[in-house]
Amino acid sequence: MALVLNEEQQFLQDTAREFLKTNAPVEALRTLRDERNKTGYDSALWQQMAELGWASIILPEEYGGLDFGFLGLGVVMEEAGRTLTASPLFASAVVGASAILLGGTPSQKETLLPAIAAGETTLALALEEHNRHKPHSIATTAETTDDGYVLNGRKTFVLDGHSANQILVVARSAGDTGDSAGLSLFLVSGDAPGIQRQRTLMADSRNAANITLDNVAVGPEALVGEAGQGWSVLEPVLDRGRVAMAAEMMGIALECFERTVAYLKEREQFGALIGSFQALQHRAAFMQTQLELARSVVLQALSAVDETPEQLPLLASLAKARLNDLAQLVTNEAVQMHGGIGVTDEMEIGFFLKRARVAMQVFGDTSFHKDRYATLCGY
Amino acid sequence: MTAADRSSTVQDLEQFRLDVRQWLEDNCPESQRQPITPEEQYFGGRNATFPSEDARIWFERFRDKGWVCPEWPTEYGGGGLSPQQGKVIKEEMKAIRARTPLYGIGIWMLGPALLEFGNEAQKQQHIRDIIDGKVRWAQGYSEPGSGSDLASLQCKAEDMGDHFLVNGSKIWTTAADKCDWIFCLVRTDPDAKKQEGISFLLIDMDDPGITTTPIELISGESEFCQTFFDNVRVPKENLVGELNAGWSVAKALLVHERKLMSEIGSDSPREVVVPNQAARQYLEFEDGKIADAELRSRLVDYDMEMHAVGLTHFRTFEEKVAGVRSAAPLVMKYVGTEAEKQKSELLLAIMGSQGLGWEGEGFNRAEIDTLRLWAMSYAMTIAGGTSEVQLNVIAKNVLELPQG
Numbered sequence: 001m002a003l004v005l006n007e008e009q010q011f012l013q014d015t016a017r018e019f020l021k022t023n024a025p026v027e028a029l030r031t032l033r034d035e036r037n038k039t040g041y042d043s044a045l046w047q048q049m050a051e052l053g054w055a056s057i058i059l060p061e062e063y064g065g066l067d068f069g070f071l072g073l074g075v076v077m078e079e080a081g082r083t084l085t086a087s088p089l090f091a092s093a094v095v096g097a098s099a100i101l102l103g104g105t106p107s108q109k110e111t112l113l114p115a116i117a118a119g120e121t122t123l124a125l126a127l128e129e130h131n132r133h134k135p136h137s138i139a140t141t142a143e144t145t146d147d148g149y150v151l152n153g154r155k156t157f158v159l160d161g162h163s164a165n166q167i168l169v170v171a172r173s174a175g176d177t178g179d180s181a182g183l184s185l186f187l188v189s190g191d192a193p194g195i196q197r198q199r200t201l202m203a204d205s206r207n208a209a210n211i212t213l214d215n216v217a218v219g220p221e222a223l224v225g226e227a228g229q230g231w232s233v234l235e236p237v238l239d240r241g242r243v244a245m246a247a248e249m250m251g252i253a254l255e256c257f258e259r260t261v262a263y264l265k266e267r268e269q270f271g272a273l274i275g276s277f278q279a280l281q282h283r284a285a286f287m288q289t290q291l292e293l294a295r296s297v298v299l300q301a302l303s304a305v306d307e308t309p310e311q312l313p314l315l316a317s318l319a320k321a322r323l324n325d326l327a328q329l330v331t332n333e334a335v336q337m338h339g340g341i342g343v344t345d346e347m348e349i350g351f352f353l354k355r356a357r358v359a360m361q362v363f364g365d366t367s368f369h370k371d372r373y374a375t376l377c378g379y
Numbered sequence: 380m381t382a383a384d385r386s387s388t389v390q391d392l393e394q395f396r397l398d399v400r401q402w403l404e405d406n407c408p409e410s411q412r413q414p415i416t417p418e419e420q421y422f423g424g425r426n427a428t429f430p431s432e433d434a435r436i437w438f439e440r441f442r443d444k445g446w447v448c449p450e451w452p453t454e455y456g457g458g459g460l461s462p463q464q465g466k467v468i469k470e471e472m473k474a475i476r477a478r479t480p481l482y483g484i485g486i487w488m489l490g491p492a493l494l495e496f497g498n499e500a501q502k503q504q505h506i507r508d509i510i511d512g513k514v515r516w517a518q519g520y521s522e523p524g525s526g527s528d529l530a531s532l533q534c535k536a537e538d539m540g541d542h543f544l545v546n547g548s549k550i551w552t553t554a555a556d557k558c559d560w561i562f563c564l565v566r567t568d569p570d571a572k573k574q575e576g577i578s579f580l581l582i583d584m585d586d587p588g589i590t591t592t593p594i595e596l597i598s599g600e601s602e603f604c605q606t607f608f609d610n611v612r613v614p615k616e617n618l619v620g621e622l623n624a625g626w627s628v629a630k631a632l633l634v635h636e637r638k639l640m641s642e643i644g645s646d647s648p649r650e651v652v653v654p655n656q657a658a659r660q661y662l663e664f665e666d667g668k669i670a671d672a673e674l675r676s677r678l679v680d681y682d683m684e685m686h687a688v689g690l691t692h693f694r695t696f697e698e699k700v701a702g703v704r705s706a707a708p709l710v711m712k713y714v715g716t717e718a719e720k721q722k723s724e725l726l727l728a729i730m731g732s733q734g735l736g737w738e739g740e741g742f743n744r745a746e747i748d749t750l751r752l753w754a755m756s757y758a759m760t761i762a763g764g765t766s767e768v769q770l771n772v773i774a775k776n777v778l779e780l781p782q783g
Contacts, residue, residue, distance in 0.1 A: 003693060004694070004697045261778050264780060265781060275778075276780065276782060276783035278771070281770065281771065281774035281780050282770040282771075284780065285769075285771070285773035285774045285778065288706060288710060288773050289710040289713055289714050292705075292707045292710045292714075293684075293688065293690075295691075295694070295707075296687055296694045296707075297686070318683055318686060318687075322687060370676060370679040370680070370683075371679075373682070374669075374675055374679045377682065379664075379668065379675065
């Protein structure tokens, strides 16, 4: 378990920070929002990110990957959190790539992974069917036909779902809604007949599509992993996503916190810098304590992906729950401490607040992960 | 460090671990591999007696091995080992539940400060006595009127030419009624700014003019005392560091104290009850889950908190070894003692009325200890700098917020 970044990872962090600050600051997200950009992210930027190797950061070298592991990914996610950079990094390079890597057939790996690595193909996971995360409450059906399967159902909160080239659909081929058994994963082309993608505009100015599947026919080669055994692929994929999202939230919290502390040092009220008020000092210092604890759990969870995957379920839930709480605490305090200007659109603090709320719902909120953690601990 | 160096270090450390394991196996008496009770803790000192013959044998072997203070320099009786090796010894002792043979704030706090700030004569005189358990030390920092505002202290030491004349009082002097020497912060320049007129003195408690009385706490214990100084003559050579520059010694020592307090519970002499085990014993379960959703939620919060705190301790160690500076060490006293208080409250809630036993019939040892530790946990977020002072320190030293 590594709780301190090595030289390579530190170098990656410096590079990522510099690149994103220059090419994708929060201002860029504002522009995407104001222009109602159709893709929801800057494709040219994504190409540059792919050239830096970030789209393949967790992939083995045999598939054109950088093979930097999850600690490397975490560094980039954290920096992307600092700048609120919109890109398919999470949906495609983390979640999509992990699904193919963990569950794909050799042929799926050979065709898809190099394309993902190059940033040419993007994936999105169509999982959720409720307003809250319930990963095995799946009503979408996959019926067996002579030529493969037919998919029917409705999906919601599909991150980057409207722009992805391929949709990874979680469907039920057996069992009752609520069972983890009987789930299957299918790769479906984003423009397959019968797919309707409704673009949404979310609080964070990013996209999470609603998708309808109406008699979508796919061949047997579309199946990722074993039929009915999708959960064994999906669960580790979700945990990898949770850990990566926790790393992004670490960046969100850190950046938001640092901006707030800087503001406490420049804003005057009652004839004094507000940072000299003990009431605010204590709240700021408390946030620092929570940032330190969060830092440790994120690092351990990232390490676990590569080193101790058997501990991943517990550590991923720990990291997501703690970082949900941290992101909420820090963004709330940031707005409050900025006072009136904190609630204006002009101030970027609001962008962090909104992104945090979306991130908190991705793959499970705090109560979901507390319940899972308790269950894994046997109580 | 190259990859080859790193791997050889890892191998050396693994060999060291095996050696430690073997040595402990050969030398730690069976009776010294059980949870210790408060009465059996050995603090050393002029008048100390060992709680048992095994405790004496165990201490002497341990001392001769150089492991009382494994990381201190060998010339003063330390083990001269690396922090990693020191950690291995701790881990291997924990693995067989070996008792700590010698306790004391001489080891935890004064020693490290003397190694940093003391002169050669002071190191020669005091370090080995600490390691050998010959002298038990008390701490004289707080005063009745000063509390968290430590720098407002009034106990004064007047320069009388060949000695200092000390007058005043110190409070929260841990176990001072059983101690031989006390290290004190005293005011040597009443006209200087608060922190600039303070010096750090070592005082032999056998000197005439010193009296000590215990203070009873809400936990029913009286481990703290108040110590009075009435025209006590202290030789000049007992000044540590420069005259009027005692504050920097004090601060360094407080860092050790806070680190120690943040690790509280890891070496507790009381029966330590783990909340999720207590839950199994005292709470009803339905379908494998604790039936009381509120308590289940609190238990998860606590377990997550402790996981994060323990891990952050480990990270501070890793960072120290790697030479990385971070704010983590500065937050540990706050998070460690607050978590301990949270744990005590949670245990009381889980045990219900069974956790309220003060003494006697109807309650087992673990239950009574839980209540006593609950009462003690309040002292931990106050002593060594209150939680609020800890937050002030973070605000000032980490966040560098403007000071009002």
